[in-house]
Amino acid sequence: MFSDIEVTSPADFHVHLRQGEMCKVVTPLVRKGGFKLAYVMPNLRPPITTTEMALTYKKELEAIDPGTEYLMTLYLSPDLTPNEIRKAKDAGIVGVKSYPRGVTTNSEGGIESYEAYYPVFEAMEKVGMVLNLHGEVPSDPTSNTCVLNAEIKFLPHLRSIHERFPKLRIVLEHATTRAAVETVKSLGETVGCTITAHHLALTVDDWAGQGFHYCKPVAKFPDDRLALREVIREGHPRFFLGSDSAPHPSETKSTSTPQVGCAAGVFTSAHLLPLTAHLLEEFGALDKLEGFVSINGRRFYGKEVAAGSEKIRLRRSSAPIIVPNAFGAGTQSVVPFMAGGRINWDIVDS
Amino acid sequence: MFSDIEVTSPADFHVHLRQGEMCKVVTPLVRKGGFKLAYVMPNLRPPITTTEMALTYKKELEAIDPGTEYLMTLYLSPDLTPNEIRKAKDAGIVGVKSYPRGVTTNSEGGIESYEAYYPVFEAMEKVGMVLNLHGEVPSDPTSNTCVLNAEIKFLPHLRSIHERFPKLRIVLEHATTRAAVETVKSLGETVGCTITAHHLALTVDDWAGQGFHYCKPVAKFPDDRLALREVIREGHPRFFLGSDSAPHPSETKSTSTPQVGCAAGVFTSAHLLPLTAHLLEEFGALDKLEGFVSINGRRFYGKEVAAGSEKIRLRRSSAPIIVPNAFGAGTQSVVPFMAGGRINWDIVDS
Numbered sequence: 001m002f003s004d005i006e007v008t009s010p011a012d013f014h015v016h017l018r019q020g021e022m023c024k025v026v027t028p029l030v031r032k033g034g035f036k037l038a039y040v041m042p043n044l045r046p047p048i049t050t051t052e053m054a055l056t057y058k059k060e061l062e063a064i065d066p067g068t069e070y071l072m073t074l075y076l077s078p079d080l081t082p083n084e085i086r087k088a089k090d091a092g093i094v095g096v097k098s099y100p101r102g103v104t105t106n107s108e109g110g111i112e113s114y115e116a117y118y119p120v121f122e123a124m125e126k127v128g129m130v131l132n133l134h135g136e137v138p139s140d141p142t143s144n145t146c147v148l149n150a151e152i153k154f155l156p157h158l159r160s161i162h163e164r165f166p167k168l169r170i171v172l173e174h175a176t177t178r179a180a181v182e183t184v185k186s187l188g189e190t191v192g193c194t195i196t197a198h199h200l201a202l203t204v205d206d207w208a209g210q211g212f213h214y215c216k217p218v219a220k221f222p223d224d225r226l227a228l229r230e231v232i233r234e235g236h237p238r239f240f241l242g243s244d245s246a247p248h249p250s251e252t253k254s255t256s257t258p259q260v261g262c263a264a265g266v267f268t269s270a271h272l273l274p275l276t277a278h279l280l281e282e283f284g285a286l287d288k289l290e291g292f293v294s295i296n297g298r299r300f301y302g303k304e305v306a307a308g309s310e311k312i313r314l315r316r317s318s319a320p321i322i323v324p325n326a327f328g329a330g331t332q333s334v335v336p337f338m339a340g341g342r343i344n345w346d347i348v349d350s
Numbered sequence: 351m352f353s354d355i356e357v358t359s360p361a362d363f364h365v366h367l368r369q370g371e372m373c374k375v376v377t378p379l380v381r382k383g384g385f386k387l388a389y390v391m392p393n394l395r396p397p398i399t400t401t402e403m404a405l406t407y408k409k410e411l412e413a414i415d416p417g418t419e420y421l422m423t424l425y426l427s428p429d430l431t432p433n434e435i436r437k438a439k440d441a442g443i444v445g446v447k448s449y450p451r452g453v454t455t456n457s458e459g460g461i462e463s464y465e466a467y468y469p470v471f472e473a474m475e476k477v478g479m480v481l482n483l484h485g486e487v488p489s490d491p492t493s494n495t496c497v498l499n500a501e502i503k504f505l506p507h508l509r510s511i512h513e514r515f516p517k518l519r520i521v522l523e524h525a526t527t528r529a530a531v532e533t534v535k536s537l538g539e540t541v542g543c544t545i546t547a548h549h550l551a552l553t554v555d556d557w558a559g560q561g562f563h564y565c566k567p568v569a570k571f572p573d574d575r576l577a578l579r580e581v582i583r584e585g586h587p588r589f590f591l592g593s594d595s596a597p598h599p600s601e602t603k604s605t606s607t608p609q610v611g612c613a614a615g616v617f618t619s620a621h622l623l624p625l626t627a628h629l630l631e632e633f634g635a636l637d638k639l640e641g642f643v644s645i646n647g648r649r650f651y652g653k654e655v656a657a658g659s660e661k662i663r664l665r666r667s668s669a670p671i672i673v674p675n676a677f678g679a680g681t682q683s684v685v686p687f688m689a690g691g692r693i694n695w696d697i698v699d700s
Contacts, residue, residue, distance in 0.1 A: 144571055144572045146554050147554060203496050204496050204497060204498055205489050209561055209613070210611035211559055211561065211611075212608045221494055221499070222494045255605050256562065256604055256605075258685055258689040262560070263559070325608075
């Protein structure tokens, strides 16, 4: 049994750092959670749709915590042009995030059809930007589409974009189903897939009546969770961690009215590396930790680090670590995943 | 378009009337909601397991509101004997409710296997008591069982009990899936099925992150909801209303902590008849209202009423009726389904 693990420069390839006061609370928690790199989602209000907005946002993040490397993304919308893609690439922006309309937090401006974006995808393929897909179609009772099959019904879109743009690097974000895992495995080397920490723990039973476990995509069947665990245990090189850590004020998670339900999102940044180690160990994949949180994702994105780069050391705690009940305070109080629960690993301060 | 409807003596064949102060709040609301008969669930603390307990409970209900007819049930447990069944039948108790262990409110004492109860079922078949099945198996990740397929996985139990006791009247309670509807249709005349009002309105999307719509069984896919609507529209005589109206203090519905989620249950008693009319009209089944809320269930239970019995009159309201935000007060405040929403029908005071 391992008691110490070293992980080279962990990278979270999907994280929400928000704006304003909440941004100040959660941005430093990326590093506290053991991560050196944050791949930053653009679903702000307004969404990050231009190079300038992304660079401004990056400066804000660096002002809050310069110790993390921030990879920036743009929000796919009709405003985005091939010209803007080239400009963004030159400015160091890494990816473009696609949200189907209305399926998650701040996605009201999301896309409805992909064909309209083919010129943008073509430019991205050419310059080497990554397309990040929130892989869900909107709910539609007339076609029996709901949050449970929204991801499965999205997979043909993934296939067709990949077929049309085989050299475009695409990441299917926060996969939650066996079907998604199998689809990504069946596609070429340019298609990767992020998996969150919380989807390794949750099934639908856990968010039924429990707002703190409610997120999009929702956690699915036990067999879907098993598929996520299996692909990590197998060490598949195109699957890697993207936490989708999504802070919401605790009030919006703990309470609802008949008119307004809970906010969708699970917050994991603050203890992400120990949490991931804890979960991987539970299903016998602790030896795949470094691949999952550092090597696979960095290789996919071409962000490999040199041998001898800073490593984060985890130690099995002699007494279980109790996850704090909240980070931040007042209206910016955020409840972490497994708040009050126990995890077995802790980061050793260097 | 109808503007007035008369319904003969509506009967709710599945309702939770609770105990203590909550019982005093909700019991009179059965009649307020337009119903003359309440088929009363036995999952109290402690559960109603004997004839005496059921009769005592019935007296309590009659003391609170003597204007409703209460049909009483026993809770299936190892305490229940064929002798007690005969005693219960003689005392006018109508049914026995089976809860799988741990799947809903106060079901910790529920059953794990049906074979052990075959002597009880045999006695019930002989004396003519009804078996009411909460048709879900407990969640079990190792067999990919969760709240979404718990009902479908229960259906083989329904089939086998019916095959073994073909004359035993069985009701599959609060069906939520197309598979359940089709199974019941395929079985003999002794198998009936209740459908709640709220499952005619909700799908999984509605309870995702919304505790007020969380109940057991959970609402399923849009196609499942469609199957419930279709079987009512078809006027199938073995499908009838059982509201499963399940009051919980609003605090336990509106708030959760990371450790404790929301209570499971939707409260519909207080406006059940107008609500049901409203929903049936939405899917073109208003002409089946009387069959669904009165005739089918009463016939199944042998509780037909004489021609000329009291009718409840509904009128299409010129201004939409706003559903109250709560009934009761303080710790016994209960939020009704569609609180603050609009329904088109109202009961005309006679």
